[in-house]
Amino acid sequence: MAEASIGPxxxxxxxxxxxxxxxxxxxLVALSRAIDERMWVLNRSGRAAFVISGQGxxxxxxxxxxxxxxxxxxxVPYYRSIAAVLTFGxxxxxxxxxxxxxxxxxxxxxxxxxxxxxxxxxNILSTSSPVATQVLHAVxxxxxxxxxRTGQVAMxxxxxxxxxxxxxxxxxxxxxxxxxxxxxxxxxxxxxxSVPLAMQSPIENLADRAAAYGFPGVVVDGSDVLACYRAxxxxxxxxxxxxxxxxxxxxxxxxxxxxxxxxxxKYRSPEELEAxxxxxxxxxxxxxxxxxxxxxxxxxxxxxxxxxxxxxxATDWAERQPLPDPVTALRHVYAEPEVAASSAGGDSTSPARxxxxxxxxA
Numbered sequence: 001m002a003e004a005s006i007g008p009x010x011x012x013x014x015x016x017x018x019x020x021x022x023x024x025x026x027x028l029v030a031l032s033r034a035i036d037e038r039m040w041v042l043n044r045s046g047r048a049a050f051v052i053s054g055q056g057x058x059x060x061x062x063x064x065x066x067x068x069x070x071x072x073x074x075x076v077p078y079y080r081s082i083a084a085v086l087t088f089g090x091x092x093x094x095x096x097x098x099x100x101x102x103x104x105x106x107x108x109x110x111x112x113x114x115x116x117x118x119x120x121x122x123n124i125l126s127t128s129s130p131v132a133t134q135v136l137h138a139v140x141x142x143x144x145x146x147x148x149r150t151g152q153v154a155m156x157x158x159x160x161x162x163x164x165x166x167x168x169x170x171x172x173x174x175x176x177x178x179x180x181x182x183x184x185x186x187x188x189x190x191x192x193x194s195v196p197l198a199m200q201s202p203i204e205n206l207a208d209r210a211a212a213y214g215f216p217g218v219v220v221d222g223s224d225v226l227a228c229y230r231a232x233x234x235x236x237x238x239x240x241x242x243x244x245x246x247x248x249x250x251x252x253x254x255x256x257x258x259x260x261x262x263x264x265x266k267y268r269s270p271e272e273l274e275a276x277x278x279x280x281x282x283x284x285x286x287x288x289x290x291x292x293x294x295x296x297x298x299x300x301x302x303x304x305x306x307x308x309x310x311x312x313x314a315t316d317w318a319e320r321q322p323l324p325d326p327v328t329a330l331r332h333v334y335a336e337p338e339v340a341a342s343s344a345g346g347d348s349t350s351p352a353r354x355x356x357x358x359x360x361x362a
Contacts, residue, residue: 011292015226019294025062025225026285026295027303032058032083033282034311035092036256039099039114042315043260048099051260052115054080057187059281060220060250061157062087063228064185067236068155074145076125076138076156079115080187084157089122092314102321110324111332132158132165135184139171142182142245153239155183155232160249161192163206172247176213179244183235186247187222189254194267210247222252223281226288253279 012019036055042048054061061083068075068088075081075088082095094106098117101110107118107126118126125141127134138156145152162168163186175182186206190197203209210217220231228250235246253276257264264273289295
């Protein structure tokens with residue numbers, strides 16, 4: 001006899017989700033944290049040159065990106081978007097190859113510094129190093145989607161420090177005028193490297209800026225995964241329905257230094273850091289699911305083991321992959337030699353052209 005079907009828990013039903021959705025969200029939060037922690041181990045052991053962390057941001061990113069349609073919508077991330085890109089389809093191996101700059105890295109083929117995630121396969125646009133430029137990219141994608149009437153939505157993420165750049169305001173202004181299907185997510189962790197929010201902005205809630213551009217601004221607790229899910233779901237539905245953009249400000253915490261080259265204990269007190277750890281979204285979500293009867297010790301242990309195995313596999317596999325071939329260093333920097341030679345009617349078989357180096361020097 002088939003086992004009787006069990007309906008969703010009250011917690012899942014309250015958000016229009018299934019228990020399996022909640023467990024997968026929890027797995028993604030835990031996986032993102034474990035990958036991030038492994039990056040720091042690799043850095044401190046001299047095997048990874050640089051880390052820029054997303055610890056404390058995972059719950060917001062998983063919740064906000066959950067309703068996006070994988071392989072259809074667009075995600076334009078920023079350097080802390082580890083959890084978001086995993087939610088949208090990238091794998092632990094993809095993340096680790098970017099961290100270790102391997103040739104098969106889908107983000108840039110090992111050409112970019114860590115944190116510049118992207119995947120053509122998954123509609124994840126790799127961003128450039130200047131902060132806030134991704135806002136304009138997302139707005140352009142949303143404009144194209146509106147013109148083509150595809151029904152696609154673009155979501156972009158940035159830190160609160162980036163919200164003070166001109167690109168951010170230009171993007172919001174254009175999106176507001178044209179009612180574009182784009183969701184702007186500011187992950188406000190209170191610091192632009194070492195500069196506190198009070199020295200960045202005269203207002204407490206950055207979501208208030210949306211009013212100047214004619215669309216809603218929403219503030220959400222970034223350590224509450226399901227509150228973030230609800231905010232993301234509503235914004236995405238609004239965008240897909242032709243109602244235009246939304247600015248979501250997720251109040252998150254930064255549990256690590258800005259990067260592996262920063263020492264936050266120089267400008268943050270032990271008391272502040274301890275208060276941040278008490279807001280950690282991972283144990284908070286775990287406890288919420290346990291109280292709802294969705295997660296028990298056995299299932300939690302199974303997820304923990306699965307996450308550990310995935311991180312070990314990604315690390316071992318990425319370390320075995322070859323580094324980029326130095327002769328391809330100028331690829332995507334200059335016009336492809338074959339194309340240039342064909343246009344000029346020249347010989348594309350010279351040693352300099354075969355090496356990908358323009359004749360006469362770079």
